[in-house]
Amino acid sequence: MNPLRMAPNLLTFLRICLAPVLIFAVIERRFAEAFALFMVAACTDLIDGLLARWLHQRTLIGQYLDPIADKLMLSSLFLVLTLMGIMDPRVTVLVFGRDFGMLLTALILYVTIKLRDFHPSLLGKANSLCQVAAVGAVLLSQFDQQSWVLYTRTVMLDATIWLTVLSGFHYGWVASRRIGLIVDSTSGSGSGTNTSNR
Known part of the structure; x- marks a missing residue:
């Protein structure tokens, strides 16, 4: 299989893996690092969507994982930032x-x-x-x-x-x-x- 065709799903997996690292950085109040990680995650979200359309690789697993990855990261951040009083x-x-x-x-x-x-x-x-x-x-x-x-x-x-x-x-x-x-x-x-x- 062409590795490029796997890129959208790999980027989604990367975003899922970034979520706990990002949350840990926020809890540790390393906000500059957290912001940088958040921007990387946001870029992977944009790129994987563009690649999926360009390569016509809208797989079933990608359709399920992409919103899960987004909700996992955003919901976790909303919750943690609220509990920290931010x-x-x-x-x-x-x-x-x-x-x-x-x-x-x-x-x-x-x-x-x-x-x-x-x-x-x-x-x-x-x-x-x-x-x-x-x-x-x-x-x-x-x-x-x-x-x-x-x-x-x-x-x-x-x-x-x-x-x-x-x-x-x-x-x-x-x-x-x-x-x-x-x-x-x-x-x-x-x-x-x-x-x-x-």
Whole structure:
């Protein structure tokens, strides 16, 4: 197998391996190192996505591992930074609440009607981007107190709050619409079958 074709998944594995090292650096308050590691992880996320599209290597394992790697790193950072008194707890509660709600909804839909192909929305992608920018700005502000850094931190955290709420409601709306379509199509096929049997 061409090693280049394995590169997207290898980068995803690298991001997963970086997560505990990054968390340890934050706990040890080595914020400059933590920020550098976070930027490396963010770059691997960008590069593996571009490589997967360029090489047409969107594997099943990659589709599962990529969001897991992102959530593992971001959720861990939100939690650790909050426990250390650095991150606003309200942001973390909203982020975890949205993710838990989406996970629970997806699980219920899969168990009940086998619905599982939820694609990320534009709002969801914007929310993920804001979360990355917010965590990066928070880490940077721990060793760089320039006004633009503090301003960026405030803006990104506020944007994360709003986009977390909006994307959560949007996810619920999309899920309810898809359930309605499935129910309507099932009812329609059922009535058609009954009519044909008369």
